Amino acid sequence: MSNYALGAVADDLSGACDLAAGLTEAGLATVVLLGLPDEAPRADAAVVAQKTRTAPVAVAVSDSADAVRWLLDAGSDWIYQKYCSTFDSTADGNIGRVADAMAAVIEEHSPSGCFLSSVGTPATPAVGRTQYQGYLFVGDRLLSESSMRDHPLTPMRDSDLVRVLGDQTDVPVGLVPWPSVRMGTEDLVTAIDVAAGHGARHVLVDAITDDDLDRIAAALVDGERRRTCLISGAAGLGTALGRLLAARLDERSAEPALPAVVGDRRLIVAGSASERTREQEAAFSGLVLRLDPRDLVAGGDAVGVLLGTLGEALEASADPVLVTATTDPADVRAAQTELGAERAAALLETALGTVAARAVDTLGVTRILVAGGETSGAVARALGLRSLHVASVVGPGLAWMVSDDTRHPIGVLFKPGNFGNADLYTRAWESEP
Incomplete structure (x- = not known):
């Protein structure tokens, strides 16, 4: 088995790739795992990508605990809980309950126990996420006043993260301002x-700059005593931790050595309902x-x-084609009202996955932006992807990855909904593998 300076559990795949991009730039050779293999790939860091952000609580807890056990073995x-920089949570809320479960597994493996269950922050200044006095800001607006307020799956109506996290766990939550x-x-x-002395088991830490994140990482890793079982947060703190660990x-x-990706057929698959994804679609001049x-x-x-039309378009031109379920919020709500939110989402996920798989298997697509x-x-x-390696970093939180799990090697860029410049669908191909 391998030995990782950092093992991370991410609540979705695009978030796992977000963290992997940061760790790679920090100097850690990083592998993204989709599932738990029998043999641990050689790397400095491993990120296990899961689907737990919107999963039932029991499933999220069980899957995350299994991933921690595998990473410890x-x-x-160090173990890192990677969640979204907008603290995405369902009404039941998975971040706190998953943190409790992950910390419990780590404590079982720790001969001296843990001083705290988790310490961390979602702040990622590189993409405009900052935390101040416990409140999360997206750019210059509170989280509850941003487009996340009306997210179809994880609407965030409260910016006070101490309160949000406190509703998701049975143990006290503290704040370091x-x-x-x-x-x-x-x-x-x-x-x-001091926060721990006052009874807190989870501690959220304010951060406005990358220097703040470096201080938090140093405070948690330096010294003889481990202050926390689990370090938790978004890619910002994870990358700061990577910088510190890489230097040591x-x-x-x-x-x-990445396999060569051959061919010039490109596909964009979009299912995000985020404001930024809608901007990217509006700026795209190709076939939609x-x-x-x-x-x-x-x-x-x-x-x-749709696949018939897509095949004809790919035969006629090397320009990327966009297959999208993205639409305006009113139309999303209308579909959810008619079909139910969960059913509408599941139908689209299955359809978009089918389109991508058929495009790779039968239409010769070798690069996909999702x-x-x-x-x-x-x-x-x-x-059927099982592992991914970073090929090139496109921008904050965005990286082309390469996998050879398919019939031929492919390049994939998994994009969190709110990430990337408006012209990403056009410019991303400039650094494709």
């Missing part, structure tokens, strides 16, 4: 210890083929018809 020095962070690592260590490695794993969940239950073969966390997982399952 593989020799992971920004003044303690900016004073330096020693003051931050003291503030974390005596010997780093060699980057794997649209799927509506109501068409998928109306009889006929909507997917087959928008949306749930859609990314559906596409990966349909393609």
